[in-house]
Amino acid sequence: MSNVADKPVLVTGASGFVGSHTARLLVESGRKVRVLLRKSSNTAAVKDLPVEIIYGDVLDPNSLRTAMQGCSSVFYSVVDPRFWLTDTTPLYRNNVEGLVNAMDIALELGVERFIFTSSMGTLGFNPNGPVTEDIPFNWLDRASPYIRARLEAENKFLSYCREKGLPGVALCIANTYGPQDYQPTPHGGMLWDAASGKAKYALDTSAPTIDIRDAAAAALLAEKHGRFGERYIIANEFISNYEFYRIAAELRGNPPLKIIPISIARAIAATAEAIFKLIGKKDYLLSKDAVFLSGAFKTMDNSKARKELHWNPRPIKETIKDAVDWYAQHEKAP
Template identity: 35%
Template sequence: MKPPIALVTGATGFVGSAVARRLLADGFELRLLSRKNSDRRNVDGLDATVVVGDLTDPASLQRAVEGCDAVFHVAADYRLWAPNPDELYQANVDGSRALVAAAHAAGVARIVYTSSVAVLGIPKNGTPGDERTPVTIADMVGHYKRSKFLAEEAVRDLAAQGAPVVIVNPSTPIGPRDVKPTPTGRVVRDAAAGRMPAFVDTGLNVAHVDDVAEGHLLAYRKGKLGERYVVGGDDMSLREILATIADITGRRAPKIQLPHAAVMPVAYFAEALSRFTGRAPVATVEEIRMSKKRMYFSCAKAKRELGYAPRPARAALEDAVRWFRDNGYL
């Protein structure tokens, strides 16, 4: 029997490469959408066909989805700072709309769209948010969150028109192959290297990147069309995350907790400096604003309906630290 053909966008990235590996292990024939000059270290050696295309080029997306049985749209512009914020909306909103529309027109049987918990509401009483927590675009801090919110709305509109879409909302993925690395990966790397002497009061839902990839496959197999599923792990304060990394590495955990107001001027200065250097700032205003809330979420729906079973967050941190160490990041 011929294996199903799946297109994975964003496969050169952190989550996308984990999804690609999981699909290969499940017997899929893979196509990987990649921009012409993308860093492809994360897919080197994979038994897959690389298709050159771009989310801002609708014609390339139409060619990429032709003949596919499934599409896993993982690609996104996740920068929390960009010299031109319009680029985030072009990739995340317009690109997602174009890809899902092209896949539907091409007769793709199922589309798994990677959203984010960043678009979900956070209860004011401190309990974890979930797929049903009320939220509006006014609650979205910064261009990244707004662009992802609008992107999911665009995809949900297409689903209402018949596109066979299942949505997954990953929390904070951590683990191996974070080559860039992601903003959270930088925190893990710097803490493991002893370069984080202080922290702010915030919290995240931490999930192993390979569990997030498993959640994508489960959504493809068992997810209800038009529904969304949080694929996450354990809620942890930043203090707990740093203490766990310190325990893993044998270092002393940082003790200094800084108020958000003390860090904000640093972020403003870093962004102003970046406009001259062209390099990403070491801290962004959006990051500090987001950190004022604890991003805690429940993946009970995915556990109940998909059979999702994430491993403990410590395992994700251990694998991330090991990978950073083995690959010279520390």
């Protein structure tokens, strides 16, 4: 790899949670950072960073070409997370077509590293133990359009690495939490609601978690150590909603949330979904897919990332405290 200090790097999706933290860590590492943003993007997460801004869109190859020109590495963190859309066309355009455009331009311009922010939603289920990168996707019958779009994107990415020589590394990232969550993300918003006493109930589920700063660290380590065409699980502690939100509530002197059995949540979601469809309501958050995904992901084995990337994530209690302190300071109740 060339002397990275001599060339800029590009971060796409830099207004988002993963992208902004990746850009921040790159700046702190002394890199020359360029970001691709839509003119409509909320720039709160990067407005204090000394980065070069290129306005454009991953659906516009010309703007991608301008942004990527002369860059040694691309950190691709564009994702359309709107799993609740009734019309799922944007999910495929933004999550799949945009990535293909970026990969084509990266190959055209000779980019040396392409770090792709993927999702734990592309991993297969393992009923007999922790999930690893080697388990093929095996739950297409339960996959929502959002998951299918993320899976298609990752499959195209891996095929570009195999067949076209894209120097790419994929990171399968779990639910992210931490400070500087300006939007906030849905997960982060629920964390703050639990901590501040606004939320009273949570589902009886558990999920893998990761500190957003550790996700960004994994991206930089993948650029340095990742093997081309490989994917790495970027997930840390598997924790129940009860324990996760109990820690958060305790930090602000509030009682733990009451837990709703998953069977009741499924029934509520099924009823609500039927009513929404009957009255023609679109883009609703409460759905059977959402309830299913809230508890679909189990313990994940991050040993490959620890060994090959030299990645060492922090304890979840530290993440929760830092996130809650930041939300409190910024009064980021959604």
